[in-house]
Amino acid sequence: MAKWRLVGGGVTIVDDLVLRPVRPWTGAVHALLTHLRDSGLDCVPEPVGVRHDVEAVTFIPGDAGGDAFRHQLTIEGLESAARLLRKVHDATAGFEPPDRVEWAHSPVRGATTVCHGDPAPWNFVWRDGEAVGLIDWDHAYPAAPIDDVAYALDTFTPFRPDDVTVRDHRFPQPPERAARVRAFATAYGLGGTAGIVDRVIERQQQTVARVLSLAERGLDPWAAWCREGYLEELQARPRWTRSHRHLFE
Known part of the structure; x- marks a missing residue:
């Protein structure tokens, strides 16, 4: 008998497969994931196929979603995510998307990297305090890697008020944020943090625009977020x- 569990947002895990609703950009994402897997990465899901408006990708075992927060509290956990993100970015080099492909967001002209688009703690897979996988690629699109770094x-860090940091991000107390910024940047290989706060601000503004754009297309959960006041x-x-x-700083 198949083992299954409902994750939420229309996502179901059945045995070793993750089943998700097909999106307009599913074809682009599957092509990218196939490229990454063919490049030797096992830290991203492998596309299995599409059937009856449901996509299937392989399940990467470990903690994700709300279970991820405890792993990224330490500097070591944060650094492992930065290193994994860099490895994924490097592996996107040479990827050529299929003709007339659609992404969730407009590609940046001349981009040589395909960004994940949502590399938050909950979209990494964790084992024993280390990031070992990166999942939920719906927001992937060609852009400069700093876009992902700023979002991460x-x-x-997080760039949130103290109460949100403790309540939602599960820190026992607000962390030394500047130290976390430096640690992530160093582990990723950024070479410094000059101007990084401004890049995070730009990325926060882009997130607003992207959620609004997807909501205006009538796509959930983004449309529901806007109705519920999350945009504010x-x-x-x-x-x-x-x-x-x-x-x-």
């Missing part, structure tokens, strides 16, 4: 970061 810093929370984040940049 936004969520791993996203819009407040760049303002908060500007007024608290001293915490990160």
Whole structure:
């Protein structure tokens, strides 16, 4: 008998497969994941196929979603995610998407990297405090790697008020944010943190625009987020970061 569990958002895990609703960009994502797997990466899901508007990819065992937060609290956990993200970015080099492919977001002209688009702690797979996988590729699109780095810093540091850091990101107390920024940047191989807070602010603004764009297309969960007022929370984040940049520099 098949073992299955409902994850949420229309995602179901059945035995060793993750079943998800097909999106307009599923073909592009599957082509990218196939390229990464063919490049020797086992830290991303392997596409299995599409049937009756449901896509199937392989399941990577470990902690993800809400179970991920405890692993990324340490500097060592954070650094492991940065190294894995860099490995994935490097492996996207040479990827040539199929003709007339659609991405969730407009590709950046001249990009040589395909970004994950949502490299937050909950989309990494963790084992024993180490990031070993990167899942949920719906937001992938060609762009400069700093786009992903800024988004990861936004969520791993995190660029959030103290109460949100403790309540939602599961820190026992607000961390030394500047130290986490430096550690992630170094582990990724960024070569420094000059200007990084401004890049995070830009990325926070882009997130607002992208959620709104997907919502206007009538796609959930983004349309539901906007109806429920989540857009206002996203819009407040760049303002908060500007007024608290001293915490990160």
